[in-house]
Amino acid sequence: xxxxxxxxxxxxxxxxxxxxxxxxxxxxxxxxxxxxxxxxxxxxxxxxxxxxxxxxxxxxxxxxxxxxxxxxxxxxxxxxxxxxxxxxxxxxxxxxxxxxxxxxxx
Numbered sequence: 001x002x003x004x005x006x007x008x009x010x011x012x013x014x015x016x017x018x019x020x021x022x023x024x025x026x027x028x029x030x031x032x033x034x035x036x037x038x039x040x041x042x043x044x045x046x047x048x049x050x051x052x053x054x055x056x057x058x059x060x061x062x063x064x065x066x067x068x069x070x071x072x073x074x075x076x077x078x079x080x081x082x083x084x085x086x087x088x089x090x091x092x093x094x095x096x097x098x099x100x101x102x103x104x105x106x
Contacts, residue, residue, distance in 0.1 A: 007085070011092040014042045019100035031101065039089070039097035046085030053078050 018041025022034045029037075057071045057078070 007088050008092055011042045011088050012096050014045055015039065015089075015093045015096040016100050017041065019097055019104055023101060023104040027105075031105070034101045034105075035094075035097045038101055039093045041097075042093045043086050043089040046082060046089065050078055050082045050085075 015038055019034075019038035022029070022037045026034065026037075054075055057074050060071070062069045
């Protein structure tokens with residue numbers, strides 16, 4: 001349960017920071033464009049962290065006595081975490097971005 005609450009809180013905080021950045025950096029953009037850019041903050045961060053984790057997993061070599069251990073299963077598990085992060089970004093990120101942009105445009 002803590003993982004669900006933590007990921008929801010992370011999505012809210014990243015989206016709020018992205019909304020603040022979008023409104024301060026591009027104040028002349030239309031409302032919908034600002035909401036889209038703010039809502040993309042958490043999924044882009046999740047994709048970046050996914051890419052870093054995959055590169056680190058691929059860079060590790062298998063132990064000499066266990067050649068059957070390959071990076072396939074960890075990467076497969078990371079794909080599920082990426083999908084979870086994208087769903088959380090859509091379910092929590094879009095409403096948070098909408099209300100954050102409305103309040104920051106004030």
